[in-house]
Amino acid sequence: MTTAQTRRSPAVTGLRDRTTNTTYAHAKPIDRLLPLLQHVHPYGTGFRSDCPNGHDHARGSLAITEGDDGAVLLHCFACNDTRGILGALGLELADLFPESIRDSSPEARKSAQEAFKRNGWGAALGVLEREATVVEIAAHDLADGKPLDNADHERLLLACERIHGAREVLA
Numbered sequence: 001m002t003t004a005q006t007r008r009s010p011a012v013t014g015l016r017d018r019t020t021n022t023t024y025a026h027a028k029p030i031d032r033l034l035p036l037l038q039h040v041h042p043y044g045t046g047f048r049s050d051c052p053n054g055h056d057h058a059r060g061s062l063a064i065t066e067g068d069d070g071a072v073l074l075h076c077f078a079c080n081d082t083r084g085i086l087g088a089l090g091l092e093l094a095d096l097f098p099e100s101i102r103d104s105s106p107e108a109r110k111s112a113q114e115a116f117k118r119n120g121w122g123a124a125l126g127v128l129e130r131e132a133t134v135v136e137i138a139a140h141d142l143a144d145g146k147p148l149d150n151a152d153h154e155r156l157l158l159a160c161e162r163i164h165g166a167r168e169v170l171a
Contacts, residue, residue, distance in 0.1 A: 029072045029096050033064065036089045040064075044126060046119075051076040052088040061162075063123035070098040071112060073119035077127050077165040117169075124166035131166070134159040 034040050037049040039060065046065030053076065061078040062085065074096070076085055086092060097112065138148060138156045148156065 028066075028070055029098060030064070030066045030070075032095065033072055033074075033089070033091070036091075037062070037064075044122070046073075046123075051078055051085060053079050053081055053084045054088065055079045063120075063126075065119045065123070067115050067119060069115070071115060072096040073116050075116075075120045075123055075169060077124075077162045077169075080165055080168060120169040124169040127162050127166045131159040131162045135163070 034047065034049075037052065040047050040049040041060075043063070044065075046063060048060045049062045049064060050059055051062040055078055062074060062076045065073045067073055074082060074085065076082075079085075083093065086095070134155060138152065138159075141148065141152075
């Protein structure tokens, strides 16, 4: 591979699946992204996976959805660092979009950002629902005079982190 090729986006050079050695030069963005992630599973209308960004509590924190236009919308509720996630995978922001809509005009960027926000809202509401249940269970236990053990306390703290992350997405 030449130096010029190493600097180009995987979408341009042809992303290679590490496990099957298959090249996805013209695959949909979501089909190029999912093989790079660990512990991918269906979740709602999209997927969840572990965040590749190397932070604690990454298990299932990355929400991945395909927009109506074929763009990949992703959000990690633990780190909220899309560029860091893409960097850890060797991808660029442009790799989340199909070739046909890679328009760098201000209007296209604004439209893509709005679509990303809309997807984030749906994922954030799902996180709020699940994590609010964790907080509710802990509150009932505490109200009943039951102390939280270390594992329950850690899970409650994680729920609070995820709620704060979801709140930032909704803001």
